[in-house]
Amino acid sequence: MTAKIAHARLLCQSLTIGALILGALPAHAQQATGKSFVDDFDKIDRSFWYVSDGWNNGAHQNCTWSKNQVKAEGGMLQLTFAEGRSKDRNYLCGEIQTKKRFSYGTYEARIKSATGKGLNSAFFTYIGPADKQQHDEIDFEVLGKDTSTVQVNQYIKAKGGNEKLVPVGQGADQGFNDYAFVWEAGRLRYYLNGKLVQDVTDPSKIPQNPQKIFFSLWGTDKLSDWMGKFAYTQPTTMEIDRVAYTAPGDKCQFQGSIACTLN
Incomplete structure (x- = not known):
């Protein structure tokens, strides 16, 4: 031989x-290829993050995703909503998503939301038909009609209805807050500023499919009951100071992480 x-x-x-x-x-x-990481957004790593550009998520969204509304500056990721014509929309907005999918573990982000009725500042995980998967999702969403609260929610096989509004204390657009969730096969825990605010233990209400991590800022003219009646006055920005994912069994990614305190 x-x-x-x-x-x-x-x-x-x-x-x-x-x-x-x-x-x-x-x-x-x-299906899960993402590993533990922490990103302080000194820059946008294009090998890790995909920047949405040139489309929207449907008729309910009044803005077009634009790469020009996404930047890293001063150690912050900045997503901006601003007036600007693109295709059939009169506004531009920003979104990034990971290229890899992540599984069970601890997800954390330090965020200051944008200001304005009819806007949604979101930190979430998602997978769906565009990825040839069923729709699963885990959400933190600050709705512009009331930035004193954040909505937590999850979708399982495109079924939602698990919304809960959690008081932020000060307005989510007035300063930075720490949002985190711990996703396990039989449990999903949401944390706000280190405090447990929602504990889901019903397996039928816990997503199972690995998902991508998203940050997005978008607006609507149509979903006023949910997000408030849209009223544009000036550009507004959602800022993300840090994001981290810690896989089960891995060491925590930064001092003060929820993952450092889990049993």
Whole structure:
């Protein structure tokens, strides 16, 4: 047997063993490629983050995603909502999403929301039809009609109805707050500024599919009952100071992380 043939056979055996191991893993684990990280947004890492640009999420959204509304400045990720014509929309807005999907673990972000009725400042995870998956989602959303609260919610196979409004204390647009959730197979916990504010233990209300991490700021003329009657006055910005994901069993990613205190 020549050295080349031996190497090829060993490579084939390795690939076969790898495929068998992968096949033995749950589908959930196979789809998740994201690992523990912390990002302080000194810059936007385009190999890690995808910046939405040139479309919108449907008729309910009155702005077009624009890469020009997304920037890192002063150690902050800034997403801006501003007047500007693009296609059939009169406003521009910003969104980023991870390129990889993440599974169970601890998700944390330090955020100052935008100001304005009819706006939504969101930190969430999502997977859906665009990724050839069922719609699963876990949300923190500050609705412009009342920035003294944040809404937590989750979707399982496109079914929502799990909303809860949590008092922020000061306005979410007046300063930075720490938003976190701990996602496990049989439990989903939401935290605000280190305090547990929602504890979900019903498996039918907990997403199962790995998801991408999103930050978005968008507006609406149509969903006034939910987000307030839209009234534009001037550009407004959502700021993200930090985001982190800690996989189960990994060390916490920064001092003060919820993951440092979990049992």
